[in-house]
Amino acid sequence: MPARASESDGLTRIERERRAQIIAATITLVAERGYPAASLSRIAQAAGVAKGTVVYHFTTKDAVLAAAYQQVLTSLVTHVAEQVETVPIRHAPQAYVRAMLEHLTGHPDHARTIVQVGLASAANGGRVRPPSQERWAPLATLLGEAVAASGRTVNTDKLRTLAVLVGGMIDAVVAEFLDDPTYDADAAAEQIVDLLTHEL
Amino acid sequence: MPARASESDGLTRIERERRAQIIAATITLVAERGYPAASLSRIAQAAGVAKGTVVYHFTTKDAVLAAAYQQVLTSLVTHVAEQVETVPIRHAPQAYVRAMLEHLTGHPDHARTIVQVGLASAANGGRVRPPSQERWAPLATLLGEAVAASGRTVNTDKLRTLAVLVGGMIDAVVAEFLDDPTYDADAAAEQIVDLLTHEL
């Protein structure tokens, strides 16, 4: 009876421990020293295990980065979902924008990890980061529900584009903030919200 | 008399030829098969020279990518500048947006090269792509002149952010278009222009 998992993920206790340990090391490494520093050997060293051990638990380097990415992303998504649910549907998009920027600027290490891994994935043709279409699909849905709640109707294409535009604005503000920590991202968030409110 | 350059760049004829040849091969390679395919050996092979030859003319791989990046970027900047100059200052930002998306969607290979090299540079901490602040500084200037021409005044910070937001929207539309070539980028451009016009 080799230590069955307590949760329904088919992982043993030690497996979950090692994975968590390696993921944590990876996030720190990427956030502090950038993507290029996150080689398998360095990750292994930071986690206190051998290179092969990392590969054993994740089979590939991409999988390690993907796991780290997923972890910080889940934390982001959870936060945004919570915030969005506390407001009426017609104000959901605004809450979405605020929550995104709030979380990202409040956790620069997470933001850096998301950006670094996301960029590297895109540049390497990896599938860690979802394509543009999927990335902003939830926001498009939110926008659709918001206008519907206001009794008006908007062309589906316009909605899709609006989601893309708002998404792009969020990305850009995060990038600017990471480049220049003195940049007032909160004010930028309100500017996006204003723009969005005009549009809805 | 070893073949002085006809132009004032201190390059010999053969140097310019080889560089052009290698840069062209690089652009094609990056656009068609992505950044990871653009290794020195593959670039050399595609250009019909030895690996060392590429290094001889560019000293480093980053330099090759930077040169390719610069070439497509110059073509973009030139086009945008031309378009912007044909309209009165107060409509310059709108012309900027249209020209950017026009060129980028009209030359997907250029767009792909810019995106791929830009992303890789950002992910690798390289200095090929300028930081967010510099990227949209010209647009910010344009926006400032446009509002000034309309007689109104706008806070400098708001202007900076507006430039960042518009820049982000452009990036996002390009990304969406590259993901899905059936996406109507022209319509998206007009949506950005509308949004911008409200704001100015």
Add this chain to the structure above:
DNA sequence: GTCTATACCGGGATAGAC
């Protein structure tokens, strides 16, 4: 001045020893 061959080091992936 132009180009090639070769060697070095570090990265990721695989096989197999323990």
Add this chain to the structure above:
DNA sequence: GTCTATCCCGGTATAGAC
């Protein structure tokens, strides 16, 4: 389940051929 040995590939540096 963990780790080492090994392999191949990528970028860089050097020596030297023409």
